[in-house]
Amino acid sequence: HMAQLGAIEGVYWTMVDAAQAALITAGQLPPSPEHITAMLKEQFVDKGFMKMDFVYWYRDCFAIHKGVLHGTILRIKGTDIDAWQQRAEDFMKKMTEIIDHLLSSKSKSP
DSSP: OHHHHHHHHHHHHHHHHHHHHHHHHTTOOOOOHHHHHHHHIIIIITTTSSOHHHHHHHHHHHHHHHHHHTTSOOOOOHHHHHHHHHHHHHHHHHHHHHHHHHHHHHHHOO
16 A cells, blocks of 8 residues: 555656756756646647647646545555556656757757
8 A cells, every 4th residue: 555655656756857857958947846737738748849648647647646645545556556657657758858859959059
């Protein structure tokens, strides 16, 4: 039970940290986690860097994490944990791609 909740905590912070790193690279001040959803859409989806799916994953993970913190979510199925861990990995890869892209385009500009 606690291990499942700990796993979601890990997924959540992986996504928060990766999103903040990408937003900082894009020249944005890292917002508190509840503002990241809108900023990801604005900075990366609207500019064609990523699909909206990643924003939905972040938003849903944020909601689950909040539910766990507030005690409204007490149990998470193992299969759901596995899916969330995979999403977090894909999310982190996508943020890394965006960071690499932003850095390489910065180094090319005069």
